[in-house]
Amino acid sequence: MFLAFSLLVMLFLLAACSNNEKTGKGEGEAFTYTFFNASSTGKDINTADTKIGKMFEKETGVNFDIEHIVGDSNQKIGTMIASGEYPELLNAQNATNDVIDAGGFVPLNDLIEEHAPNLRKLYDPIWEKMKQEDGNIYILPSGVSNGYIKPPNIGQSAFFIKREALKEQGYPHPKTVDEYFEIIEKYAKAHPTTNGADTIPYTLLQYDWHVGQLFDPPAFLSGEQEGIIVDNETQEVSVYHNKDITKRWLGKLNEINKKGLLDKEAFTQNFDEYLAKISSGRVVGWFGPRWESGTALDTLEQDDDPYNDFMGFPIVFEEGIKDQYLNPESFVTSPGMGLTTGTAEEDQVRIIKYLDHMAKIDSQKLITWGIEGETYEVNDDGRFYRTQEQIDLTADKKFRDEFGFTALGWYWPIMGGKFDDGNSVDPVVQPEVAQLAYDEVDKEFLKAYNIETFTDLFTEPEPAPWFPFWDAAIETGSEAQLYDQQSRDLIKRSYPDIILADPAKFDAEWNKFKKQFDKLPYKAYEKVMQDSVNREVELMK
Amino acid sequence: MSKKRKNLLRTREDVIFDTCNITFMILLSVVMLYPFLNQIALSLNSATDSVKGGIYLWPREFTWRNYEYVFSQASIVQGIIVSVARTLIGTAIGILCTAMVAYAIAQEKFVFKKSITIIFIMTMYFNGGLIPTYLLMRDLHLIGTFWVYIIPGLISAFNLIIMRSFIEGIPKSIFEQARIDGAGDFRVFFQIVLPLSLPVLATVSLFVAVGQWNQWFDVFLYNSSNESLTTLQYELMKVLQNTATSNGDWNSAQASGEHAANTVTPKSIQATMTIVASLPIICVYPFLQKYFVKGMTLGAVK
């Protein structure tokens, strides 16, 4: 026992001694810096240990130790701010504005103008928008849009229906919320059980941060983007949780609950139980973003029954409303990475030059598509595509890690949309790649609805320079921030009562909620959003 | 007492009592064991299949994939070394210090008995908060060192009070006898109190050891940048959160085109992590148990 103990002590001491100082010091020829990413978790790695990272190191003489957050980012960033000790590069997630307020980031305007022409070009579309109130740029976001490209598959929100129900009813094309629930009701009546268990006509999820299934439909059903409504003519901003469109949506849910179509466990199930239901094939319809239920849908796609998959539709309240389910070209400015005050000036220049090298078009293609002949091909028209083998290879996590797709992808200065030559930046969105993934049954449905991709049912989004609204800076401790939390809490406790109420009591429950909601400081929230939208509109002129 | 006589003494009441008791214990064991078996089954089942639910005691689609993933994504071996080191060193030093203070404040005659007791008890009910504590660790140059795992949590007031009340339970006559024989406090402590307190030492050691083993928050705050000092729990936490976000964060999921190749899920990794992290520490208890069953050997000292 004692022997083992002392052995361990020695082991530990050895481990402690071998720990080398790394930040900012030259290791051989390359300079190593730290990039702390509070927006993402992942395997901590040095960029030079990946193929792309090694190439970048050769060009620039710089590499990064990437450290990801484990645990609560506000607490971690809070300690950084309080002690004033930062890593060189920092993505501070929700606390980004607090780091800016604390003077933790250095202004990048001059650094970029002086040393980084490619970076300047990459950020040109949002250069003005990136400036804070003091005129300085502190944050370099990821995914600056360079031209809109319509995704071939639905990654975002839609009303989904089980394919079997569609096939059985002769491929109907529901447009309104009434038509949608009619299909579900008809199918559920014909099939009261699925695989021995009760069929669940419509389910929803309200758990932890999963709130969109209740929050978003009123906006989508009215032909607006989710979250907050911006009037296209006057650019007037308004929250909609207390408006008639929300009442109408809740009324619909109340109605289907009365008919017995709503999952009894809609408000009590947790995320895992929800996923289990979706993937069991018992559920006929649900609303939500595709990515949220991704694990369940992947399971369905991989099993033997191709008809238990789901198909998404852009449902609206009534005929004539133009759907806006697809996200418009978006210009996110926060969070992003910033250079911190913990960085010496010559190090700042080295890092900016590294980022500049990354912003070159060739580097951008390298970190998204990879190496021609290895991870993608180019046809005679200059279009990029991937062979089936390349698709499989680049989907393999281990390969992605070693190649550097994971370490040097999102969160770094990276383009969005399409390259100037028309190819999509994101290979997954490239039609040539997406088409390859369609199987026989996918094609059967595409043919039945007379479309080429599944998003052809959706209207092209109208340009909305303010989208997404969620990167607007809300001040810590402000009323607007308070509203954000209070409204979630109120909705969480009130919606079940409204939806599960006896239809005769629906109006009373709704009025009770509306009265409480109107007491919340939503005007303060609207004002912050209005200022943000006004600024975007101003900049676009 | 001979065996025969003992059997004679077993009354009807005894038989009924024992039967009920044993039946109850078996039922209890089933209830307590089930979740663990369930986690083992989940960890050995294919992740995409587990999403469907309905895994109870046996995997449906057997695979080692979850374990392979966990071991490939984290520095498990390194984490285990640090975890074992902090558990052993932290427990050994912590117990010694706790017992020493406990012995002192158990002495009726000690002038500071009450004040020191109160000073420690108070610490159970307040804390200065995250940021002041962090700044203190920084000013003491503990950040980035192994000792930040040991020193700040050296004595827990809870364990101290438990230990004190056990030591107070030792008959005074034993101490007095030793003092008359000329033993000082240190000798009484090491030669009489420690050996007599084995059950409580074992108990408190278990508390401290489990606490040390499960700790990841101090790693997160103080040593997250120091790869050679991260613990097993921290490494596993990292893997778990990594799976959770790569499924949840549409930005990265979209940008990396990963939706097709999700072969692990948070649920499966959570189960795997539960097994990997808790098996070693669970095994500690059976070794400590002999100190509970032995009972007091007062006679030997008398």
Next chain:
Amino acid sequence: MQAQTKVNTPASPALQTDQVKGLKAFLKKCKSQKALLLMTVPFVIWVFVFKYLPIWGWTMAFQDFKPARAFSEQEWVGFKHFIFLFKDERFLGVLRNTLAQSMINLVLGFVTAIGLAVLINELTNVKFKRVVQTISYLPHFLSWVVAAALISSLLSIDGIINEILMALNIIDTKILWLGVGEYFWGILAASDIWKNVGWNTIIYLAAISMIDQEQYEAAKIDGASRLQRIRYVTIPGMKQVIVVLLIMNIGYIIEAGFEAQYLLGNGQNIEYSENIDVFVINYGISMFNFSLATAAGIFKTVISLIFLIAANSFSKKMGQGGLY
């Protein structure tokens, strides 16, 4: 002790000589207890540095604290954060939930742990005893995330609890257990006991093992039955530990935990699930509002100390001894 307080009070000339005497006696006593001082003083210094020094952070509760600012630059706001806390219309409900949850857990947790420890002790087969002991503390090692997932599936519409109750004809329609607020405290207590009862028995088993075996033999010879031996030997043998634990835990009355509540809570039972810690997470930490979190912490400390002191003096009055 008396001598010590005297030294600290300002002296009047008449008492001077008395005090000098007292001081001298005190110093002499200290000298004779050199070893005990040596054993404690380093740790008293330790506790001041590591536990008491960071209390300066409590000033945050009276500021709009921003981590970047130096102490002198912080904006002082008085009781603003306390007022925010107490004025919230949900605060009373939240406080009620906290106290109710932890009171139920405290009482049931104590009774079950003591009961289980006694029953385990009565097992005659040593091997079986050890196995049961080890198994019973397994759930303690599950994280609440895992435990809550299992509990939630047990309680779902098609879960085993509904199946059993239906089969036994106790209920005629399946119950959505987590959808009824009134059930929440019970569910929480049951989950907590299931998870921790085995772990909590450890300390009682240690106490039982300290009981002199001769007492059992003596009781047997006096013709005491099994239950009588438990009643008159085992329980009294555990008494001191029980009292000490009880007092300490009464001090924790305001700490009902948050993980189980957070994970099992939902829109339908929130009126019963939301407690202070959940509230502070939502409005403090996750909003980068360290001041509010600190204010809540101070409030909790005050409540804790009130309960602790009350419990301690009550116990002393009852002649059961106290913590200090």
